[in-house]
Amino acid sequence: MDVDPRQYEHVAVNDKDIQNIVMSYLVHNCFKETMESFIACTGMKQPSDYPEDMEKRKRIFQFALEGNALKAIELTEQLATNLLEKNKDLHFDLLSLHFVELVLSKKCTEALEFARTKLTPFGGEPKFVDKLEDFLALLAYDEPETSPMFYLLSSDYRQRVAESLNRAILGWASAIFFEGLSEELKREEFERLSGIQLLKLLKMLCHGGIAAILLEGSDNIIIACISVKVLTLAVWVHPECTFTV
Template sequence: MSDPRINQIRIKTGVLKRLAKEKVAYEKELEREKARLETMKTNNKDIYELNKQQEIINETVMLLPDCQKRINVAFDDLQKLVKESEFDLNENEIFQTAKGILQELIMPIMSDKTSEKLNDKASSISEWLTILSQMSLKRNEINLLIMDYLISEGFKEAAERFKTEANIDTEKVYEIKNYAESNEQIDQRIAVRSAIENGNIELAIRLINDYYPELIDNNRNIYFKLQQQQLIELIRNHNIEEALKFAQEQLGVDGNCLQLEELERTLALLAFEKPETSPYADLLHTAHRQHLASRINEAILKDQFGDDETPTPKLVTLLKLLLWTQNELENKKVKYTKLVDLPQGTFASSE
């Protein structure tokens, strides 16, 4: 005897698909009527006909919110049933079809719900978090994003531990990365990164020349950044005379890659008895080393596999998209719930 939930899922899936098609039809009709109105204006139709056409457009526009609400209700009903049945029915074809429809509609549905919340003055952080909690995110997909980041950034030991703990198939990681590295290649990248993060820039340059002979010649700006960091390390260690000599003999040699403003900022550290408290103290932060290490790491990957094969880790891309979206909302003075502390996942209402 078949599980009665299968029939319920089939019916609810059919309802959701029908409503989604209905909305698409309304949207297409709206575009046609708008185009017709523009044509009528071009043909200098009288005001009566233009007003009648505008009424048709207004009527179609009024249908869309109600249609979307019915879609939202149908979506929530099906999503709830799918979640409750996933353990028992995951292998069922009808169940998989329902999941596919939900996945297809999740972004427009959440976009609509989010818009309603953002424009509602009564919206709150708790309501926003409730919306987020209703999103269906697959744990294995999140794990792949994390693994992709760890491998791309050269955190080999962390990646190996995470792979074991999360039971990740490495082949699936390489499927989303479009390239695969040998353990030797990863170790070489890690060696360069570690040297930079430890402030041993001479070693980093030597390793780069050994492992990637053409990298510096093809990336002169990066070479300047390495030299700048070497100068910073000399200043950090209070080797003032050596720092001045290095700046004169090394940093001015290649005019094509010289970044005068950055050089001036670095040399300005010498004017302060305690450079770590100066306006240019950011150059001495470990974050400056880490940023350079990430740039070198990216350049190495591009040198090995080509620009098209080594995109930025998808997790980084998503975070950049999040920050860009928040900036756009602020520029348009839209009230929304803002992610203010990324590491802690803290939200606050935007002003």
């Protein structure tokens, strides 16, 4: 069923809404320096859920993305105790990254031993059996890149695991943050982070016929373009800051 954009006519979208969306993007992607410049430029307050461990989270993400899963696991356990113990799917995926690196390095004996000691214990749960079989099947090929499981060796797979880890750490940090709030503040924060903001974002996406939100980032430049009837253009480029609404 098509969404009728007229039902969102009453939802106001202003500078603060745009700034909050950009801020969420910066925090999620660990663009610390850009975020600090953005705060100074716009006059926004540092968010109460600002993660002081952003640099650590960024390092963890990079290690996972590069395939250095054991280092990513080590730092994750230091930062977010019991996170991987409670999230077995993520733990398995990280361990699988190390297994893949061993396979790519032609260290088949080491890979087999690693699978035996670290991966096969997960086989006690049915949901991991198929995954285990796929990874172990890589050892049967002289050129695993040509196997039906070649996607497990790809940068896309590492990217997916790294992003899952980043989201899990953010979720852990949010849970710690919410534990320290009163019930009233919890409701306010939940409203800020969920329903109201999502409704406003939905209006941005579907109202006016041009559904486009573009967020491209490095730690030096963020461009946010939102094209809707009520918003012409919102652009912020580091270090000069310009909002036109």
